Amino acid sequence: MNTLTEKSFATSLSCMDGRVQIPMNDWIKAKYGVDFVDTITAPGIDKVMFDGNVESLKKSVMISVTNHKSNHIVVSGHFGCAGNPVSDEEHFTHIKKSVEIISSWNLDADVVGVWIDENFVPHLVE
Numbered sequence: 001m002n003t004l005t006e007k008s009f010a011t012s013l014s015c016m017d018g019r020v021q022i023p024m025n026d027w028i029k030a031k032y033g034v035d036f037v038d039t040i041t042a043p044g045i046d047k048v049m050f051d052g053n054v055e056s057l058k059k060s061v062m063i064s065v066t067n068h069k070s071n072h073i074v075v076s077g078h079f080g081c082a083g084n085p086v087s088d089e090e091h092f093t094h095i096k097k098s099v100e101i102i103s104s105w106n107l108d109a110d111v112v113g114v115w116i117d118e119n120f121v122p123h124l125v126e
Contacts, residue, residue, distance in 0.1 A: 007035040007036055008032075008033070008034040008035050008036070008069075009034055009035070009036045009037070009038055009064065009068035009069060009070040010028045010029075010032050010034045010036075010037050010038070010070055010071075010072035010073070010074065011037070011038045011039075011040065011061055011064040011065065011070040011072065011073045011074070011109075012024055012025060012028055012037050012038070012039045012040065012074050012076070013040045013041075013045050013049070013057060013061070013073070013074070013075040013076070013098070013102075014039065014040075014041055014045060014074075014075075014076045014078075015041065015042070015043060015044060015045050015046075015076070015077070015078055015081055015083055015084075016041040016042060016043050016045075016083070017043075017078065017080075017081065017082070017083075019078075019120055020076065020078045020116050020120065021039065021041075023116060023120045023121065023122055024037075024039075024074070024076055024114070024116065024122055025037045025039065027114070027122040028072070028074055032072045034072065036068070038060075038063075038064040038068055038070060040057060040060045040061065040064070042057070042083070043081075043082065043083025043084075044077075044081050044082075044083025044084025045057075045075065045076075045077075045083075045098075046075065046076070046077035046084060046091060046094035046095045046098050047077075047083065047084035047086070047094050049075060049094070049097070049098035049101055049102075050093070050094040050097045050098060052101075054101060058105065061073060061102065061105070061107070062107075065107050065108070065109055070109060071108060071109045071110065072109060072110050072112075073102055073107070073109050073110070073111045073112075074111075074112055074113075074114055075095060075098040075099060075102060075111070075112075075113050075114070076095065076113065076114040076115065076116055076122065077091040077092075077094060077095045077113075077114075077115060077116070078091075078115070078116035078117075078120075079115075079116065079117050079118040079120075080118065088115070091115065092115065092125055095113035095114070095115065095125045096113055096125060098113060099111050099112065099113045099125075112124060112125075113125035
């Protein structure tokens with residue numbers, strides 16, 4: 001039987017909106033081939049990160065990376081977000097800045113941004 005230490009993890013920083021959780025976790029599992037996704041949520045998390053309110057989020061990411069050996073971190077924003085009701089373009093700006101912020105923590109992890117569209121389909125933000 002596999003133990004937890006033999007399982008692989010990725011980390012998702014996403015909006016608390018329940019509509020995005022399953023599509024985001026499914027996308028992460030498929031893209032990175034991981035067993036589990038540690039999910040860190042806040043309303044409009046891309047805006048929270050953009051505004052620099054990162055201490056509690058960073059603490060959660062550090063637990064995921066340190067204890068679960070997560071080596072993929074995905075920060076996302078989504079269409080129709082009540083916590084960050086801005087244009088898609090502003091979301092893309094917030095997501096890109098969030099990736100920069102997390103990357104600046106110098107973790108041994110790949111960090112990417114994702115946009116979840118009106119059909120709840122995730123797309124990489126380049």
